[in-house]
Amino acid sequence: MExxxxxxxxxxxxxxxxxxxxxxxxxxxxxxxxFLVALDCVIFGFYEGELHLLLLKxxxxxxxxxxxxxxxxxxxxxxxxxxxKRVLHKLTxxxxxxxxxxxxxxxxxxxxxxxxxxxxxxxxxxxNEYDRELVKKYNAHWVEMHSLxxxxxxxxxxxxxxxxxxxxxxxxxxxxxxxxPELFTxxxxxxxxxxxxxxxxDKRNFRKRxxxxxxxxxxDKIDKTGSKRGAAMYRFNDKVYLKDxxxxx
Amino acid sequence: MExxxxxxxxxxxxxxxxxxxxxxxxxxxxxxxxFLVALDCVIFGFYEGELHLLLLKxxxxxxxxxxxxxxxxxxxxxxxxxxxKRVLHKLTxxxxxxxxxxxxxxxxxxxxxxxxxxxxxxxxxxxNEYDRELVKKYNAHWVEMHSLxxxxxxxxxxxxxxxxxxxxxxxxxxxxxxxxPELFTxxxxxxxxxxxxxxxxDKRNFRKRxxxxxxxxxxDKIDKTGSKRGAAMYRFNDKVYLKDxxxxx
DNA sequence: TATATAAGTGTTATTTTTACACCTAAATAA
DNA sequence: TTATTTAGGTGTAAAAATAACACTTATATA
Numbered sequence: 001m002e003x004x005x006x007x008x009x010x011x012x013x014x015x016x017x018x019x020x021x022x023x024x025x026x027x028x029x030x031x032x033x034x035f036l037v038a039l040d041c042v043i044f045g046f047y048e049g050e051l052h053l054l055l056l057k058x059x060x061x062x063x064x065x066x067x068x069x070x071x072x073x074x075x076x077x078x079x080x081x082x083x084x085k086r087v088l089h090k091l092t093x094x095x096x097x098x099x100x101x102x103x104x105x106x107x108x109x110x111x112x113x114x115x116x117x118x119x120x121x122x123x124x125x126x127x128n129e130y131d132r133e134l135v136k137k138y139n140a141h142w143v144e145m146h147s148l149x150x151x152x153x154x155x156x157x158x159x160x161x162x163x164x165x166x167x168x169x170x171x172x173x174x175x176x177x178x179x180x181p182e183l184f185t186x187x188x189x190x191x192x193x194x195x196x197x198x199x200x201x202d203k204r205n206f207r208k209r210x211x212x213x214x215x216x217x218x219x220d221k222i223d224k225t226g227s228k229r230g231a232a233m234y235r236f237n238d239k240v241y242l243k244d245x246x247x248x249x
Numbered sequence: 250m251e252x253x254x255x256x257x258x259x260x261x262x263x264x265x266x267x268x269x270x271x272x273x274x275x276x277x278x279x280x281x282x283x284f285l286v287a288l289d290c291v292i293f294g295f296y297e298g299e300l301h302l303l304l305l306k307x308x309x310x311x312x313x314x315x316x317x318x319x320x321x322x323x324x325x326x327x328x329x330x331x332x333x334k335r336v337l338h339k340l341t342x343x344x345x346x347x348x349x350x351x352x353x354x355x356x357x358x359x360x361x362x363x364x365x366x367x368x369x370x371x372x373x374x375x376x377n378e379y380d381r382e383l384v385k386k387y388n389a390h391w392v393e394m395h396s397l398x399x400x401x402x403x404x405x406x407x408x409x410x411x412x413x414x415x416x417x418x419x420x421x422x423x424x425x426x427x428x429x430p431e432l433f434t435x436x437x438x439x440x441x442x443x444x445x446x447x448x449x450x451d452k453r454n455f456r457k458r459x460x461x462x463x464x465x466x467x468x469d470k471i472d473k474t475g476s477k478r479g480a481a482m483y484r485f486n487d488k489v490y491l492k493d494x495x496x497x498x
Numbered sequence: 499t500a501t502a503t504a505a506g507t508g509t510t511a512t513t514t515t516t517a518c519a520c521c522t523a524a525a526t527a528a
Numbered sequence: 529t530t531a532t533t534t535a536g537g538t539g540t541a542a543a544a545a546t547a548a549c550a551c552t553t554a555t556a557t558a
Contacts, residue, residue: 017362034283080355106329113266227504476535
């Protein structure tokens with residue numbers, strides 16, 4: 001009568017939801033391994049015409065001088081996405097930031113201390129808006145993508161994957177605007193896409209394509225900081241974009 | 250003197266590797282939550298001109314009649330990728346199968362029983378080669394992609410994401426061949442890409458492009474099963490492909 | 499008022515993609 | 529034996545997308 005619940009049931013996986021209380025208590029189900037799970041967040045920023053990462057430098061032993069991306073541990077009461085948001089907020093003070101999961105990193109010895117799984121995310125932030133006090137507190141610094149220092153563990157691999165995923169996404173979805181201030185010039189936008197794709201773009205062809213996107217709106221503001229002549233400032237209008245969400249740059 | 254190791258150290262995450270033994274023992278570090286972690290594998294197969302999924306049907310309570318993808322729990326001694334291979338092997342008897350991680354699913358209540366994180370993978374298998382006895386034992390069946398039954402938990406979301414990722418990957422990497430027998434006709438190949446993209450393709454344009462790919466080699470074998478006339482059989486040559494790995498269909 | 503600097507603007511050539519219809523080989527039916 | 533049926537196999541031209549390319553303009557500063 002209890003027999004139908006023995007371990008001979010030909011079910012490849014028994015979710016806890018499908019277990020009786022007896023089963024949950026039984027040794028067979030109790031011996032499932034449990035894991036520490038971390039979140040690691042690759043934070044992209046754009047300034048002075050270059051892509052940067054916000055990295056933490058350890059100024060104490062051990063591993064003094066090594067760098068890492070911002071991380072934290074997953075808590076029992078929060079989803080993975082929420083935990084990633086918490087970790088990002090802890091360092092930058094920012095909320096409602098564009099984030100995407102990169103994937104789970106699960107090599108046994110990726111953390112040489114104890115086994116820790118890590119869920120990597122990337123975030124795109126506007127470099128003008130983060131909390132500089134917090135960043136100072138964590139000894140974090142903006143580092144140019146092209147001259148990254150040695151990173152701990154598999155953080156280089158995370159960065160590499162995040163960078164690739166970001167590039168692919170940025171080509172078909174208007175996520176790049178998260179890296180810019182609300183108002184930007186076309187030269188800034190072009191330079192942003194040049195560093196995202198890591199290739200130069202033709203100015204006239206670029207502007208032609210931008211011109212066809214109704215949701216990139218010219219404002220009457222002029223930016224005088226970048227040139228003597230001054231450049232028209234533009235804005236991304238997400239309401240207009242959502243009416244016909246097509247993007248290709 | 251012990252002071253530098255207190256929890257006031259301004260480090261956002263302390264990896265176990267960076268902890269002293271004292272720290273690991275301390276309550277602050279011991280209270281990190283640990284999680285059950287599952288692997289779920291979305292298995293694609295191609296036959297009778299349609300994409301199929303290998304799904305498990307529960308023929309016992311609870312949730313009798315509901316379906317799921319193949320899954321299993323992560324063990325302490327294996328990497329996530331290895332665990333995914335183990336899970337796939339357990340159901341199909343196959344090794345060295347093309348697999349890709351889809352991502353981590355981490356909503357708190359995704360499993361209504363107890364919290365379980367799940368790392369989703371997808372696999373592409375040649376439908377002629379799996380172990381039918383094992384599949385029968387697990388009560389698994391091939392189900393057509395266009396008429397999927399209700400699935401447990403967030404498995405529909407996993408399938409959706411796996412499907413999308415597979416489609417994108419298949420357009421720029423020669424992964425589709427994993428779904429075909431070693432020798433195949435151009436009609437079979439075209440039909441495969443039609444179901445992957447979910448759109449019809451022009452026969453002449455398709456063959457023109459295939460013809461430009463030196464690593465899709467014509468053999469002297471003729472397939473007589475699909476037509477009266479018989480069709481030339483082709484083979485994917487990965488050695489040739491790797492000399493100049495470009496693919497676009 | 500001359501100079502330096504980034505902003506701004508159209509046209510043409512090239513490449514890529516799409517559209518499109520008939521003949522062929524072999525099995526099967528008449 | 530001949531006709532019919534069926535999937536296999538083949539090339540060209542139009543259309544669309546992409547890439548190449550150079551000069552004028554507005555303004556601050558020398």
